[in-house]
Amino acid sequence: MACLLLTAFSTACTLLLLLPMSLLTSCKQTTQTVPLGEQDLPEMELYDADYTLAKDNAAISSDNPMILHAVVITIYGSNKDSVLQNVTFWQGASQGTSQEKGPILEHDSTTKCADQSMAKTEDYLSGSCKNATVAPDNNSATLSGDVIVKQVVDGEEITIETQEAKWDGTENTLTCEGLVQITYSDGTKILAEGLFAAIDDNVYTFSKILEGHLE
Numbered sequence: 053m054a055c056l057l058l059t060a061f062s063t064a065c066t067l068l069l070l071l072p073m074s075l076l077t078s079c080k081q082t083t084q085t086v087p088l089g090e091q092d093l094p095e096m097e098l099y100d101a102d103y104t105l106a107k108d109n110a111a112i113s114s115d116n117p118m119i120l121h122a123v124v125i126t127i128y129g130s131n132k133d134s135v136l137q138n139v140t141f142w143q144g145a146s147q148g149t150s151q152e153k154g155p156i157l158e159h160d161s162t163t164k165c166a167d168q169s170m171a172k173t174e175d176y177l178s179g180s181c182k183n184a185t186v187a188p189d190n191n192s193a194t195l196s197g198d199v200i201v202k203q204v205v206d207g208e209e210i211t212i213e214t215q216e217a218k219w220d221g222t223e224n225t226l227t228c229e230g231l232v233q234i235t236y237s238d239g240t241k242i243l244a245e246g247l248f249a250a251i252d253d254n255v256y257t258f259s260k261i262l263e264g265h266l267e
Contacts, residue, residue, distance in 0.1 A: 098125040103136060105190060105221045118143040118177075118221055120184060120193070133185040139195070141184075144176020144204075177203050177251060179212075191221040201226060205254050211235040212249065224251045231262075240264065 103125055105118040122136035182197025194216065195201075201212040214232040219225075226249040234242040234256065246259025 094126045094128050096127050098127075099123065101125050103134065103186065105186065105193065118219070120186075122184070131188055133187055136184040136186065138182065139184045140178070140180045142176060142178040144174060144178070175205050177201065181217075193219045193221070195219060203249075203251060203254070209237045210256070212247070214247070225249060226251065240266070242266065 100123060101121070103120045103122065105120070118141060120136055120139050120141040123138035124136070126135045126137075128134065179195075179199065179201035181195040181199040184193050184195050186193045195218070196216045199212075199214050199217050201217065203210045203212075212226070212228070212232060212234055214228045215230055216228065217232075218227045220227070226247070228247040228249075230245070232244055232247045234244070234247070241264050242258065242261060243263035244258040244261045248257045248259075249255070250257075
């Protein structure tokens with residue numbers, strides 16, 4: 053009887069020892085190594101730099117494009133989105149720099165943000181967000197994380213606040229599919245779900261107004 057108990061105990065210990073080994077073997081089998089040539093490595097990474105969006109819209113001249121300033125800009129190549137972190141952006145008659153604009157893709161760490169020097173009487177668009185991804189065609193961008201967009205037209209100010217928005221540089225429009233708050237110069241606030249803003253025409257279309265009203 054004692055021999056049987058000893059044999060059972062020995063077998064149980066062996067199983068307990070084999071179980072961790074089995075788990076380790078299982079983990080090792082699921083691990084895959086991606087060849088270096090197939091890894092999603094960036095072509096370049098810039099710090100405290102500007103990214104200038106190309107724009108073919110005749111409503112805004114080529115010397116007055118949308119400029120995004122980011123703490124970090126990661127560029128993956130011509131077929132993948134570029135990623136920007138901690139972003140401020142602006143577009144308007146005064147951009148706080150007299151430097152000549154270069155090619156379609158422009159990075160310039162010496163250009164300063166124009167928000168501090170814009171004349172209040174001039175029409176402009178400015179804002180900020182935590183992150184932005186710029187499409188390979190360099191004409192559109194997705195803004196995400198505490199997105200704030202301010203448009204000033206004829207001295208009247210409109211502020212848009214949302215968590216995600218898509219900027220179309222070809223049509224000069226801003227689209228928000230989630231919750232969005234609009235604040236007008238007179239203090240009027242609109243909380244809505246979905247917004248389409250035609251920036252050149254200064255026309256804002258809401259999908260559904262949740263709070264507030266327009267007169």
